[in-house]
Amino acid sequence: MNRLDAETRRSLLRDMIFVRRFEERCAQLYQQTKIRGFLHLYVGEEAIACGVGHLLSDDDAAVGTYREHGHALMKGVPPGAVMAEMFGRVDGCSGGRGGSMHLFDAGRRFYGGNAIVGGGLPLAVGLALGDKLAGRERVTVCFFGEGAVAEGEFHESMNLAALWQLPVLFACENNLYAMGTALTRSEASTDIALRAITYGMPSWPTDGMDVEEVVAATRRALSYVRTGAGPAFVEYRTYRFRAHSMYDPERYRDKAEVAEWRHRDPITILLERMVADGEIDDADAARAAIEAEVDAEIDTAVEFADASPVEDVADLERHLYAEAPR
Amino acid sequence: MSEIRDMTGREAMREAMSAAMRADPRVFLMGEDVGEYGGCFAVSMGMLEEFGPERIRDTPLSESAFVGAGIGAAIAGMRPIVEIMTVNFSLLALDQIMNNAATLRHMSGGQVGVPLVIRMTTGGGRQLAAQHSHSLDGWYAHIPGIKVVAPGTIEDFRWMLQRALDDPDPVIVFENGALYNASGPVPDTDPGVPLERAVVRRPGRDLSLVTFGGTLPLCLAAADELAAEGIEAEVVDLRSLRPLDDATIMASVQATHRAVVVDEGWRSVGISAEVAARIMEQAFYDLDAPVGRVATAEIPLPYPDHLERAAMPSVAKVVAAARAAMQGRVADPGEVVTA
Numbered sequence: 225m226n227r228l229d230a231e232t233r234r235s236l237l238r239d240m241i242f243v244r245r246f247e248e249r250c251a252q253l254y255q256q257t258k259i260r261g262f263l264h265l266y267v268g269e270e271a272i273a274c275g276v277g278h279l280l281s282d283d284d285a286a287v288g289t290y291r292e293h294g295h296a297l298m299k300g301v302p303p304g305a306v307m308a309e310m311f312g313r314v315d316g317c318s319g320g321r322g323g324s325m326h327l328f329d330a331g332r333r334f335y336g337g338n339a340i341v342g343g344g345l346p347l348a349v350g351l352a353l354g355d356k357l358a359g360r361e362r363v364t365v366c367f368f369g370e371g372a373v374a375e376g377e378f379h380e381s382m383n384l385a386a387l388w389q390l391p392v393l394f395a396c397e398n399n400l401y402a403m404g405t406a407l408t409r410s411e412a413s414t415d416i417a418l419r420a421i422t423y424g425m426p427s428w429p430t431d432g433m434d435v436e437e438v439v440a441a442t443r444r445a446l447s448y449v450r451t452g453a454g455p456a457f458v459e460y461r462t463y464r465f466r467a468h469s470m471y472d473p474e475r476y477r478d479k480a481e482v483a484e485w486r487h488r489d490p491i492t493i494l495l496e497r498m499v500a501d502g503e504i505d506d507a508d509a510a511r512a513a514i515e516a517e518v519d520a521e522i523d524t525a526v527e528f529a530d531a532s533p534v535e536d537v538a539d540l541e542r543h544l545y546a547e548a549p550r
Numbered sequence: 551m552s553e554i555r556d557m558t559g560r561e562a563m564r565e566a567m568s569a570a571m572r573a574d575p576r577v578f579l580m581g582e583d584v585g586e587y588g589g590c591f592a593v594s595m596g597m598l599e600e601f602g603p604e605r606i607r608d609t610p611l612s613e614s615a616f617v618g619a620g621i622g623a624a625i626a627g628m629r630p631i632v633e634i635m636t637v638n639f640s641l642l643a644l645d646q647i648m649n650n651a652a653t654l655r656h657m658s659g660g661q662v663g664v665p666l667v668i669r670m671t672t673g674g675g676r677q678l679a680a681q682h683s684h685s686l687d688g689w690y691a692h693i694p695g696i697k698v699v700a701p702g703t704i705e706d707f708r709w710m711l712q713r714a715l716d717d718p719d720p721v722i723v724f725e726n727g728a729l730y731n732a733s734g735p736v737p738d739t740d741p742g743v744p745l746e747r748a749v750v751r752r753p754g755r756d757l758s759l760v761t762f763g764g765t766l767p768l769c770l771a772a773a774d775e776l777a778a779e780g781i782e783a784e785v786v787d788l789r790s791l792r793p794l795d796d797a798t799i800m801a802s803v804q805a806t807h808r809a810v811v812v813d814e815g816w817r818s819v820g821i822s823a824e825v826a827a828r829i830m831e832q833a834f835y836d837l838d839a840p841v842g843r844v845a846t847a848e849i850p851l852p853y854p855d856h857l858e859r860a861a862m863p864s865v866a867k868v869v870a871a872a873r874a875a876m877q878g879r880v881a882d883p884g885e886v887v888t889a
Contacts, residue, residue: 321657331661346646347622350625377645380614383610545718546663
């Protein structure tokens, strides 16, 4: 067992509850039509973004997918800026131009928000190449789903990163479904971590529902990457509790399967372990207290987003090319 | 006073890259066979020896990954030059060019710029058949968020690259393969022409031949032939396809009142269509003839020399189109196909 100290556990528990409540609020705001377009929620997968985020420094970079709210929050992007982005407002972290799928914060080295499956991998390889050529010792973490493994860009990027010994952590969030296509229906060989090894990098699968396992596997991978020896790969085995997006009737999986995975909720797992170890007396009470706290923060984020103006239509053609400071 | 030397397009581009790499440690070159092999078209021959394998970086045949790596490295503060062997291969990297390089600044609200230069060989006429010969310059020029330039003179082969490297946004440089072996005069100091500016290569009062890249030498030759008939053609070298320098195009058309657009790409939905539309929008009442076009026949380029030549723009086709413009009409397809 890879047990963390009580303080770290409390911090991770709070992070996971924050992301969970944030996503649940997003779903409500979508119903209220405050958020539009595609909205992909991370509910069930929080242990990964929170566990990995816990180990990144401000100087490290992260590249995400279109299911990236949790990653942005864990990279330090302020919740108000994330929410305002989904509202399409000027105070959004991408100025409102990106929306849910394109969260960016260059200052915090969060590079999207990439909604082409596999498209973020070459970008992450390049960020790491730039660091290596400039002699900077920092790491780029690239999150992607198991669906990306079917893309040519995945294989090209894995090879290039290993060939050039670049400081990339490939973080594969294997939630078993590429939208509605089960892994077993799309890949001839479903052991993703094993396949990564063939590119010449260390690779491990880990339980993506147990944040302590996530931290342990990620720490091991990052410590390798930080030696400068090249990339590493972690396959986080996880599950998405909610639909792919807000339009998904979930015809492709059994309700029983979802219910089974909900027994492995990463928040519950950690809470129960903390109770067993005497760090918390009452799981329900502890959870309710944290929820009240994070809900207040999320309220503030929603208020911030709501108060933010929309962009002037006169600026429609901005942000295409570099412009002089105004 | 700047000294003038004659050199080939290949030598000029090599000098441009080498000078940029000596001046700026952030500049590096990567692509297929740019190092040990010396470049598929020998453009980077000898550069590995001077700059070493870190900066003259051979890549696997992974167009999407190494173009994307160029984008990432540019964001991380480098000034990469990515070479793609031919424009047809660039289609394997189209996701990175279109969905990342062209869009990152916009979808990040202006935060993430991509100061990347992508060089690729374009054009036919070398019997390389239907997967190595196309001119997709116009396709790329369709995409907002990137800039597209095409040197048509050896001087531009030498001096345009630095302008592209200085640009804070992604620039695609289309190098017509026929120009690597062509020679021309090159000043040894930077003439300082802005990246986005069209240039009148030959002044003339009777009609404007608007072109770029590989068809520029052809238009200059056509202008010589036309001059012998007493027709003075002005040759406008677009240089930049996105953005287009409307002011230079319209100034020429407003002076000559007739225009023929010459493009090695296909006619339909291409650069020639775009330039003709802009002339119609901005200089309609200055025209004494409909805008003519000479472009490549709408087929994948065939291997046999005589068929390939029949498909592509030629001096004779440009002359025929110019004569028709002087008569106030467009050349009919027969005139330009058989010319």
